[in-house]
Amino acid sequence: MNSSWVYRYCVAMAQSPSTTDLPPGLALAWGVQPAPRRGPKPAHSVEGIVATAMELADESGYAAVSMPKIASRLGITANALYRYLASKEELVVLLADTGWGPPDVPTQPSSWQEGVTSWVRAFVARTRIHPWLLDLPVRGAPLTPNLLGWLEALLDALAETGLPAADLLGCATLLDGYARSTANLARDLHAMSPSPTEGAAVAAFLEPLLRARGSDVVADLLGGAAPYAEATFDDGDVEFGLQRILDGITTLIQKRTGGGADRRAGT
Amino acid sequence: MNSSWVYRYCVAMAQSPSTTDLPPGLALAWGVQPAPRRGPKPAHSVEGIVATAMELADESGYAAVSMPKIASRLGITANALYRYLASKEELVVLLADTGWGPPDVPTQPSSWQEGVTSWVRAFVARTRIHPWLLDLPVRGAPLTPNLLGWLEALLDALAETGLPAADLLGCATLLDGYARSTANLARDLHAMSPSPTEGAAVAAFLEPLLRARGSDVVADLLGGAAPYAEATFDDGDVEFGLQRILDGITTLIQKRTGGGADRRAGT
DNA sequence: AAAATTAGTGTAAGGCATGAACAGTTCATG
DNA sequence: CATGAACTGTTCATGCCTTACACTAATTTT
Numbered sequence: 001m002n003s004s005w006v007y008r009y010c011v012a013m014a015q016s017p018s019t020t021d022l023p024p025g026l027a028l029a030w031g032v033q034p035a036p037r038r039g040p041k042p043a044h045s046v047e048g049i050v051a052t053a054m055e056l057a058d059e060s061g062y063a064a065v066s067m068p069k070i071a072s073r074l075g076i077t078a079n080a081l082y083r084y085l086a087s088k089e090e091l092v093v094l095l096a097d098t099g100w101g102p103p104d105v106p107t108q109p110s111s112w113q114e115g116v117t118s119w120v121r122a123f124v125a126r127t128r129i130h131p132w133l134l135d136l137p138v139r140g141a142p143l144t145p146n147l148l149g150w151l152e153a154l155l156d157a158l159a160e161t162g163l164p165a166a167d168l169l170g171c172a173t174l175l176d177g178y179a180r181s182t183a184n185l186a187r188d189l190h191a192m193s194p195s196p197t198e199g200a201a202v203a204a205f206l207e208p209l210l211r212a213r214g215s216d217v218v219a220d221l222l223g224g225a226a227p228y229a230e231a232t233f234d235d236g237d238v239e240f241g242l243q244r245i246l247d248g249i250t251t252l253i254q255k256r257t258g259g260g261a262d263r264r265a266g267t
Numbered sequence: 268m269n270s271s272w273v274y275r276y277c278v279a280m281a282q283s284p285s286t287t288d289l290p291p292g293l294a295l296a297w298g299v300q301p302a303p304r305r306g307p308k309p310a311h312s313v314e315g316i317v318a319t320a321m322e323l324a325d326e327s328g329y330a331a332v333s334m335p336k337i338a339s340r341l342g343i344t345a346n347a348l349y350r351y352l353a354s355k356e357e358l359v360v361l362l363a364d365t366g367w368g369p370p371d372v373p374t375q376p377s378s379w380q381e382g383v384t385s386w387v388r389a390f391v392a393r394t395r396i397h398p399w400l401l402d403l404p405v406r407g408a409p410l411t412p413n414l415l416g417w418l419e420a421l422l423d424a425l426a427e428t429g430l431p432a433a434d435l436l437g438c439a440t441l442l443d444g445y446a447r448s449t450a451n452l453a454r455d456l457h458a459m460s461p462s463p464t465e466g467a468a469v470a471a472f473l474e475p476l477l478r479a480r481g482s483d484v485v486a487d488l489l490g491g492a493a494p495y496a497e498a499t500f501d502d503g504d505v506e507f508g509l510q511r512i513l514d515g516i517t518t519l520i521q522k523r524t525g526g527g528a529d530r531r532a533g534t
Numbered sequence: 535a536a537a538a539t540t541a542g543t544g545t546a547a548g549g550c551a552t553g554a555a556c557a558g559t560t561c562a563t564g
Numbered sequence: 565c566a567t568g569a570a571c572t573g574t575t576c577a578t579g580c581c582t583t584a585c586a587c588t589a590a591t592t593t594t
Binding site: 304305306307308309310343344346347350 | 569570571572573574575
């Protein structure tokens with residue numbers, strides 16, 4: 001298993017030739033002080049702009065976050081924003097970091113299972129507060145303080161397993177992906193208004209087509225879907241997959257400690 | 268564990284009052300014949316439009332798929348496309364179905380592990396052929412033939428475990444999410460040109476900051492990142508997390524068969 | 535005070551999805 | 565066979581979006 005996360009760090013930085021000119025938003029996110037300025041005092045601040053963007057996102061989703069809307073809410077024109085931000089992409093980076101915030105997980109979990117579980121729960125809870133976090137077009141590695149804080153928290157929890165570093169990375173990637181998928185699913189379900197009658201209509205449309213081509217398993221599910229009328233995605237849904245992953249990691253620990261070095265990771 | 272997938276089916280259909288007017292793209296995807304037309308013969312077809320959109324996506328990514336671009340490539344104006352499609356969202360649905368295509372997995376795997384493994388591999392392989400599949404803004408349930416085909420294939424493979432239906436859904440959701448996350452990661456890594464020297468510069472920038480706030484685990488990873496110079500995301504990376512999930516499902520099977528009914532799913 | 539630098543405005547270009555009105559083509563029916 | 569309905573593709577238009585450039589006004593340094 002190559003260390004995929006580490007890759008993302010390195011690779012995403014391909015554009016930054018020196019430490020002084022970092023990729024958009026990075027220096028800002030890390031609070032690097034810009035050189036003292038000479039002209040008129042800025043009437044606004046990057047923090048204020050990001051906060052306004054977050055307001056918009058909280059109210060109407062990520063699609064509503066546009067430069068003109070942010071600017072007009074601040075009483076300036078869209079172009080003025082570009083005195084504070086190099087591009088919208090930079091805003092998105094800062095928005096992600098601010099939206100995620102610091103990870104709120106217990107620092108001293110009683111077991112690695114508990115630590116990982118609360119991490120995943122905290123992750124999903126965060127996306128419930130700010131659903132638009134899942135819509136942010138963030139590509140590449142997490143490089144901002146809070147995003148790295150989340151990663152650190154997860155790795156800290158996993159470190160208690162005593163697994164080698166390469167395995168920790170693999171597990172972190174697995175869990176991060178799971179948390180993200182689950183949060184996405186929960187968001188999708190929450191976003192659509194459940195209407196059992198019309199859902200049944202589609203089931204009636206699809207079921208014969210599915211049966212006709214032999215997709216019986218899916219057809220059965222669809223047919224049996226009517227009973228499940230409440231569309232809430234409860235914590236049990238989050239828990240199920242998580243439990244499988246925890247069990248899988250447990251098996252890995254046994255393999256690593258008991259089975260000796262007969263197999264390399266992932267095989 | 269509520270049956271999350273099934274939810275998605277029902278809920279997504281909330282907009283379709285009757286079978287005759289289905290949500291955008293659904294009837295088309297299922298090949299429902301439209302009523303015989305009277306006017307002039309259409310110079311183009313939905314299939315052709317989707318194929319052109321796929322060309323554009325393959326060449327320049329999903330961002331390049333715009334109505335004007337598709338239209339100009341077909342020699343018509345953008346508005347003419349709306350004689351074939353109700354909206355861009357509909358195009359995206361068809362694009363997803365066409366891009367994924369039928370699942371190419373062995374129909375008779377020798378074990379459920381093998382079946383699931385080849386499903387995940389096929390999934391990831393597909394996203395390597397059409398990376399833009401991961402960018403499509405598809406919300407809600409898979410309701411098109413090929414997407415349901417992929418789900419069916421996964422459930423078929425999982426059915427060999429003998430687990431109850433509710434568990435199968437949970438496992439399918441878990442695996443689908445994993446495959447998607449992994450594919451996303453692989454795509455991100457592949458998309459960025461790896462440049463170890465500059466990656467090291469960022470590591471040098473970040474490491475002291477991370478150490479200063481006590482993020483030693485991440486800092487160590489970052490420091491040790493230099494050796495990993497090749498940015499390929501090999502099959503081992505896909506395999507690692509998959510193996511954990513397979514182990515987790517194995518544990519679940521043991522729990523379900525051996526442990527009796529002392530615990531409900533996911534607890 | 536003068537010069538340099540910067541904040542915000544106005545203008546504008548180029549891109550996007552999509553709506554409405556319209557011209558021309560073709561088919562079904564009288 | 566003719567006529568009208570239906571349909572395709574065009575033009576015109578709206579309202580978004582990001583972002584580049586030139587300009588004015590304010591402020592700090594020299």
